[in-house]
Amino acid sequence: MAFESLSDRLQATMKRIRGRGKVSEADVKQMTREIRLALLEADVNFKVVKKFVKSIQERAVGQEVLKSLTPGQQVIKVVQEELTDLMGGTQTKINFALKPPTVLLFVGLQGAGKTTSAAKLAYYIRKTHNKNPLMIAADIYRPAAIKQLQTLGGQLNIPVFSLGDKVSPVEIVRQGMEQARANHHDLVLIDTAGRLHIDEGLMDELEQIKEVSHPDEVFLVVDAMTGQDAVNVATAFNDRLSLTGVVMTKLDGDTRGGAALSIRSVTGTPIKFVGMGEKMDALEPFHPDRMASRILGMGDVLSLIEKAQATIDEEKARDMQQKLLSVTFTLDDFLEQIGQVRNMGPLEDLLAMMPGANRFKGMKNMQVDEKKIDQIQAIIRSMTPGEKTDPDIINASRKKRIALGSGTSVADVNRLLKQFKDMKKMMKQFMGKGKKRNPFNLPFMQ
Amino acid sequence: MGFFNNMKNRLTGRTHSVTDKFRDGLSKTRHSLAEQMNNLVKKYRRVDEDFFDELEELLIESDVGMTTVMDLVDRLKDEARTRNIKETALLKDVIIEVLSDFLIRSKEDTELNLNPSGLSVILLVGVNGAGKTTTIGKLANRLKSEGKSVLLAAADTFRAGAIDQLQVWGDRTGIDVIKHQEGSDPASVVFDALQAAKSRKTDVLLCDTAGRLQNKVNLMKELEKIKRVITRECPGAPHEVLLVLDATTGQNALNQAKLFRQASEVTGIVLTKLDGTAKGGIVLAIRNELDIPVKLVGLGEQLNDLQTFDADAFLYGLFSEWFQSEDGADPESLN
Ligand SMILES: Nc1nc2c(ncn2[C@@H]2O[C@H](COP(=O)(O)OP(=O)(O)OP(=O)(O)O)[C@@H](O)[C@H]2O)c(=O)[nH]1
Ligand SMILES: Nc1nc2c(ncn2[C@@H]2O[C@H](COP(=O)(O)OP(=O)(O)OP(=O)(O)O)[C@@H](O)[C@H]2O)c(=O)[nH]1
Ligand SMILES: [Mg+2]
Ligand SMILES: [Mg+2]
Numbered sequence: 001m002a003f004e005s006l007s008d009r010l011q012a013t014m015k016r017i018r019g020r021g022k023v024s025e026a027d028v029k030q031m032t033r034e035i036r037l038a039l040l041e042a043d044v045n046f047k048v049v050k051k052f053v054k055s056i057q058e059r060a061v062g063q064e065v066l067k068s069l070t071p072g073q074q075v076i077k078v079v080q081e082e083l084t085d086l087m088g089g090t091q092t093k094i095n096f097a098l099k100p101p102t103v104l105l106f107v108g109l110q111g112a113g114k115t116t117s118a119a120k121l122a123y124y125i126r127k128t129h130n131k132n133p134l135m136i137a138a139d140i141y142r143p144a145a146i147k148q149l150q151t152l153g154g155q156l157n158i159p160v161f162s163l164g165d166k167v168s169p170v171e172i173v174r175q176g177m178e179q180a181r182a183n184h185h186d187l188v189l190i191d192t193a194g195r196l197h198i199d200e201g202l203m204d205e206l207e208q209i210k211e212v213s214h215p216d217e218v219f220l221v222v223d224a225m226t227g228q229d230a231v232n233v234a235t236a237f238n239d240r241l242s243l244t245g246v247v248m249t250k251l252d253g254d255t256r257g258g259a260a261l262s263i264r265s266v267t268g269t270p271i272k273f274v275g276m277g278e279k280m281d282a283l284e285p286f287h288p289d290r291m292a293s294r295i296l297g298m299g300d301v302l303s304l305i306e307k308a309q310a311t312i313d314e315e316k317a318r319d320m321q322q323k324l325l326s327v328t329f330t331l332d333d334f335l336e337q338i339g340q341v342r343n344m345g346p347l348e349d350l351l352a353m354m355p356g357a358n359r360f361k362g363m364k365n366m367q368v369d370e371k372k373i374d375q376i377q378a379i380i381r382s383m384t385p386g387e388k389t390d391p392d393i394i395n396a397s398r399k400k401r402i403a404l405g406s407g408t409s410v411a412d413v414n415r416l417l418k419q420f421k422d423m424k425k426m427m428k429q430f431m432g433k434g435k436k437r438n439p440f441n442l443p444f445m446q
Numbered sequence: 447m448g449f450f451n452n453m454k455n456r457l458t459g460r461t462h463s464v465t466d467k468f469r470d471g472l473s474k475t476r477h478s479l480a481e482q483m484n485n486l487v488k489k490y491r492r493v494d495e496d497f498f499d500e501l502e503e504l505l506i507e508s509d510v511g512m513t514t515v516m517d518l519v520d521r522l523k524d525e526a527r528t529r530n531i532k533e534t535a536l537l538k539d540v541i542i543e544v545l546s547d548f549l550i551r552s553k554e555d556t557e558l559n560l561n562p563s564g565l566s567v568i569l570l571v572g573v574n575g576a577g578k579t580t581t582i583g584k585l586a587n588r589l590k591s592e593g594k595s596v597l598l599a600a601a602d603t604f605r606a607g608a609i610d611q612l613q614v615w616g617d618r619t620g621i622d623v624i625k626h627q628e629g630s631d632p633a634s635v636v637f638d639a640l641q642a643a644k645s646r647k648t649d650v651l652l653c654d655t656a657g658r659l660q661n662k663v664n665l666m667k668e669l670e671k672i673k674r675v676i677t678r679e680c681p682g683a684p685h686e687v688l689l690v691l692d693a694t695t696g697q698n699a700l701n702q703a704k705l706f707r708q709a710s711e712v713t714g715i716v717l718t719k720l721d722g723t724a725k726g727g728i729v730l731a732i733r734n735e736l737d738i739p740v741k742l743v744g745l746g747e748q749l750n751d752l753q754t755f756d757a758d759a760f761l762y763g764l765f766s767e768w769f770q771s772e773d774g775a776d777p778e779s780l781n
Contacts, residue, residue: 040506041511041512046503058591110719110747111577112575113574141747142611143579143614144613145607147610148605148607148610151628155606159468195529196721196722196723197723223575223694225699226695226696227509227695227696227728228696228725229722229725250512252661253659253660253661253698254659254698254701278605364500
């Protein structure tokens with residue numbers, strides 16, 4: 001199901017309040033309804049959603065609408081910031097032991113991705129911190145679990161400690177720890193069997209494993225597709241084991257991953273890493289801001305808004321708009337406009353960041369041709385000031401000169417002049433209907 | 447009262463173990479939901495907006511998803527109106543009715559479609575870690591105990607230890623596994639398994655596949671290819687394409703169902719890990735929006751932890767305490 005992103009959802013409301021200077025209480029109510037739906041569709045636990053929406057409501061009412069943003073964007077910004085805050089700081093460092101070895105314990109439900117994540121982290125930390133890891137195979141229940149870890153260890157050239165599946169996991173870990181010390185491993189990763197948080201016997205076993213291994217990190221491995229139950233699972237594991245971090249797996253899928261927010265807000269445990277694939281290098285540190293955007297289904301709309309804020313001078317844009325409306329919009333202005341957009345970064349990136357950009361008909365097949373834009377800039381720069389303000393004076397011989405100066409052809413120059421003319425005409429019609437332009441709708445992006 | 451008796455009648459004659467298994471698996475888990483339902487009915491004696499709001503929340507908390515929750519609640523409101531039900535205690539029956547309707551529409555819904563004469567091929571598909579391989583082990587055991595000859599195809603050639611894992615299930619059930627090297631082409635494993643099944647006159651071939659996220663285009667193409675090979679080598683097959691779905695999954699399960707169906711014409715769902723606390727409510731949404739029935743339920747990691755999906759038992763587990771309070775009867779005395 002293509003769930004609507006929050007920004008799509010807010011479109012309707014935005015239309016209604018566009019142009020007003022302040023967000024009213026009624027607007028906020030409308031919007032919070034949409035926010036609630038968006039979060040529920042993203043699998044954020046409904047109790048967490050309730051609390052969250054309340055805090056947003058308090059923050060959003062009466063806010064001045066920033067000049068540069070539409071009220072809808074503003075609300076999204078507030079929501080996104082709040083979500084990011086809730087999910088904690090950006091730094092997710094590993095707690096290394098003062099006295100080695102550092103021990104990482106991986107726990108979680110069946111099939112969450114513990115074995116895979118343990119191996120990925122062994123590989124990751126060996127690379128980033130130059131450690132000498134040992135992995136302990138403490139899952140004696142799942143068929144071929146040990147074999148799975150050994151295969152991964154083999155691929156990564158990381159040793160695996162195992163006593164087969166006839167010795168108790170607690171004993172395996174005890175002996176594994178001894179071996180790690182004896183062989184001077186400064187990093188130990190313990191893979192445990194998947195278990196239900198309501199399985200008292202197996203939860204006891206984990207407590208015992210914790211006792212004999214004194215882990216520096218107890219990682220709960222959680223499938224990013226988890227629904228409302230994530231809070232129950234995380235709470236139960238946290239109560240028993242005092243989790244220090246969460247590894248959220250399978251984020252390479254198309255899930256929104258609202259469980260991240262639920263878990264963080266209910267247990268306070270930070271998400272430290274995310275799994276982005278089945279391969280051993282598909283592990284990344286957690287970024288709360290990206291996760292917030294993802295939960296809201298917005299691509300990186302916020303970074304886009306921020307970039308726009310930083311680079312497009314709002315007053316200038318307004319000026320430009322005025323000029324467009326009158327006949328005074330010149331090729332010089334056009335050049336400047338291109339420059340401003342360019343400052344925001346490569347156009348492809350900008351487009352990629354725009355949520356739903358591929359959903360708009362025109363946008364879908366639109367290729368931003370950076371070379372073409374270079375060409376346009378070159379052509380305009382080869383014109384005299386007089387030509388730029390009044391392109392009508394550009395006759396055949398002038399065209400030849402411009403083409404020569406810009407390393408293009410007369411046909412290219414003709415095309416640009418025609419486009420510019422069409423654009424002005426179009427903009428006039430557009431503006432005539434009283435529609436406000438937004439600074440992203442630049443002529444060559446249509 | 448009426449509903450409880452109905453339910454009781456529907457359940458008598460069913461083996462003790464089935465309902466128990468369900469209740470054991472489910473009641474621990476449905477605990478909180480049932481309790482809340484109970485409180486709900488106590489709190490709101492009258493059927494009104496507040497009652498429906500809270501019911502809505504209960505369903506959301508079971509992962510049913512907003513669209514379907516709204517559909518369901520609308521229907522319930524209609525029913526309450528047309529039947530002139532004013533007391534929440536009575537509306538409970540209607541709620542069960544509507545949910546039952548949603549889940550199972552006909553007997554065929556939950557039966558495995560097997561070829562009565564000759565080879566049946568069952569393909570299991572799903573995202574990573576959902577429980578495909580384990581379900582194959584359990585299903586193989588069950589088919590064998592029904593007197594069928596079974597063969598397994600180890601077509602997950604990608605994940606570390608996947609082939610060994612299936613082999614363990616083969617050993618446990620005494621069933622042969624057709625396998626190639628890790629990293630080989632899964633379609634050719636399936637091809638070989640089909641030839642073997644044909645020459646051995648096997649009744650059922652179960653094909654394990656690698657876990658894949660539904661948005662991975664290449665992996666979905668690979669699945670299409672596997673299915674094409676099956677159909678080419680054995681017209682009419684696969685007889686079942688079962689999407690294995692982890693009950694803890696939230697709204698993404700709808701995407702899974704949609705895209706796996708596109709790639710491999712899913713015929714039914716196996717809902718695994720229902721022995722946990724997750725409610726698996728998303729199957730209501732899948733039924734509602736995509737009309738794919740649940741056929742089997744996974745209730746644990748052992749050979750026998752597989753059951754045919756039974757909406758009555760499912761709902762019985764879901765609302766067991768609710769029934770109990772209504773009748774003052776102990777659910778234990780039921781059987
Ligand atoms: N696409 C994707 N798949 C993943 C990721 N992490 C793990 N997997 C896959 O998920 C499945 C389960 O992973 P495991 O590591 O076996 O999970 P586990 O928690 O150890 O499972 P049990 O030991 O049975 O409880 C495997 O198919 C993995 O390849 C991820 O980040 N992305
Ligand atoms: N509690 C419980 N665990 C289950 C159930 N079904 C499967 N599991 C466990 O879930 C984990 C993953 O199961 P697998 O059968 O390996 O899943 P899969 O879909 O084959 O995984 P990949 O091949 O890696 O994609 C294992 O630890 C199983 O024992 C179930 O019904 N209940
Ligand atoms: Mg494992
Ligand atoms: Mg498998």
